[in-house]
Amino acid sequence: MxxxxxxxxxxxxxxxxxxxxxxxxxxxxxxxxxxxxxxxxxxxxxxxxxxxxxxxxxxxxxxxxxxxxxxxxxxxxxxxxxxxxSYGHENHLHFICTNCGSIKEASFIKVEKLINQLAVDANFKITEYHLSARGLCENCRKSTDQ
Amino acid sequence: MxxxxxxxxxxxxxxxxxxxxxxxxxxxxxxxxxxxxxxxxxxxxxxxxxxxxxxxxxxxxxxxxxxxxxxxxxxxxxxxxxxxxSYGHENHLHFICTNCGSIKEASFIKVEKLINQLAVDANFKITEYHLSARGLCENCRKSTDQ
DNA sequence: AGGTTTTTGAGAATGATTCGCAAGTGCATA
DNA sequence: TATGCACTTGCGAATCATTCTCAAAAACCT
Known part of the structure; x- marks a missing residue:
């Protein structure tokens, strides 16, 4: 702090x-x-x-x-x-549960590399990543049988 | 149509x-x-x-x-x-230029694979991807020398 | 065509965010 | 330590996107 x-x-x-x-x-x-x-x-x-x-x-x-x-x-x-x-925190991607609203983070070191390569190909200079996926989290899958 | x-x-x-x-x-x-x-x-x-x-x-x-x-x-x-x-369109990721607002699409077949794997690890069932990065597009890089 | 239900448009309502302004603070200087 | 001035704050009003309400219009069924 x-x-x-x-x-x-x-x-x-x-x-x-x-x-x-x-x-x-x-x-x-x-x-x-x-x-x-x-x-x-x-x-x-x-x-x-x-x-x-x-x-x-x-x-x-x-x-x-x-x-x-x-x-x-x-x-x-x-x-x-x-x-x-964000200070001292790595980038990560978010799994957002559309059922309960929970947000789970996943590391994305590998993903980042790929995206950086795509950016190079497109001659685009990235300043911020916004990577997320929506769906059902572990708990909600269980309770809704999906 | x-x-x-x-x-x-x-x-x-x-x-x-x-x-x-x-x-x-x-x-x-x-x-x-x-x-x-x-x-x-x-x-x-x-x-x-x-x-x-x-x-x-x-x-x-x-x-x-x-x-x-x-x-x-x-x-x-x-x-x-x-x-x-979205009908008949593949997923892709977006490069959004914070200078001119343009949106460029990039394929993300490989990225998708990786993310799917992360989702499996987290026991998360994805229904939608939201992948984008902000930064400077090709044109705006030229004109602002970045 | 008549009757029923769905849909529409217009404007009011809502909810998040921003703005305008008068009063309050912080800081440099004396 | 008191003074002055610019920066900040809180309040409520304003704004902007989106949603709602409700009476009128359209679509469908027979």
């Missing part, structure tokens, strides 16, 4: 922005646990645990965190954006 | 729904060309070329087309859903 705060502080400084209390509150709420999150999660969590921060501020802070590289857009689900930590 | 109409007709019949004029207009507008589309595109195109159809009807028709397997959700861009033809 200290590391993330440090990175954030430097990023903000480089943009002539300030590490204010709400910004720090948001950062801590995000890195307190290790799961995917969306604006609502975050808002509720902050509201429960510590000094409130308005939704508007969360919406304004997320682009900063994205730009700093600390988090990234993971996927969209039910017309909400879902984010995940 | 005839084939698509046929499939659509049968699908609707199986659901006790009618192949009405607006539904046919929408289907034709979608399959008249071969590009990705969103609700706005479609609405504008129909408005230009033929009898008008309301946005509400387009929004109501898209789930039917999705369920029939004729189109599928391709990706989301600028908080809009973008669809593509």
């Amino acid at each position: 200290e590391k993330e705060i440090q990175i954030y502080r430097e990023f903000l400084k480089s943009k002539n922005l300030k590490l204010t209390k709400p910004r720090l509150t948001i950062l801590k709420a995000i890195f307190r646990n290790h799961e995917h999150f969306n604006v609502d999660n975050l808002y509720e969590q902050i509201r429960k645990k510590q000094s409130n921060v308005s939704r508007a501020t969360i919406y304004r802070t997320i682009p900063l965190l994205l730009e700093s590289g600390l988090i990234k857009l993971s996927l969209r689900c039910d017309s909400k954006d879902i984010y995940e930590h | 005839e084939k698509e109409i046929q499939i659509y007709r049968e699908f609707l019949k199986s659901k006790n729904l009618k192949l009405t004029k607006p539904r046919l207009t929408i289907l034709k507008a979608i399959f008249r060309n071969h590009e990705h589309f969103n609700v706005d595109n479609l609405y504008e195109q129909i408005r230009k070329k033929q009898s008008n159809v309301s946005r509400a009807t387009i929004y109501r028709t898209i789930p039917l087309l999705l369920e029939s397997g004729l189109i599928k959700l391709s990706l989301r861009c600028d908080s809009k859903d973008i669809y593509e033809h």
Whole structure:
């Protein structure tokens, strides 16, 4: 967590922005646990645990965190954006269960290589991967016999 | 196009729904060309070329087309859903240019194999793939020297 | 053609996200 | 430590895509 705060502080400084209390509150709420999150999660969590921060501020802070590289857009689900930590995390792909909404991650080192090759062929310079598949997770397969 | 109409007709019949004029207009507008589309595109195109159809009807028709397997959700861009033809089309991955918005498709036969293997390992049953990468396309790389 | 059900269009409603603005903070400087 | 100024915040209003409501129109059955 200290590391993330440090990175954030430097990023903000480089943009002539300030590490204010709400910004720090948001950062801590995000890195307190290790799961995917969306604006609502975050808002509720902050509201429960510590000094409130308005939704508007969360919406304004997320682009900063994205730009700093600390988090990234993971996927969209039910017309909400879902984010995940990205500092110190490898890329991976997501298996999203359309039945229970669970998200399972799988490593994609090999997949990445292939895609990079395709990008080279297309003369495309990749900055972000968005790889996911929807379907039924292990549990839901059992319970629905599929 | 005839084939698509046929499939659509049968699908609707199986659901006790009618192949009405607006539904046919929408289907034709979608399959008249071969590009990705969103609700706005479609609405504008129909408005230009033929009898008008309301946005509400387009929004109501898209789930039917999705369920029939004729189109599928391709990706989301600028908080809009973008669809593509899926009948008779292979899966592919998308390279989306964050500069000019262009979408380039790449084959992903090999990628698919790998992902399928990962899904087997995770005991996950895939129904849809959503594979894309963002970055700079060939043209935008040239013009921005990256 | 008459009766029934489905579908449509128009606009209102919704839900997520963004914006505008007045009040509050943080920080540099004196 | 007080002052000034730019950056931030919170609130509620605004926006945008999408969904809903409901009365009128169309399709189908006989």
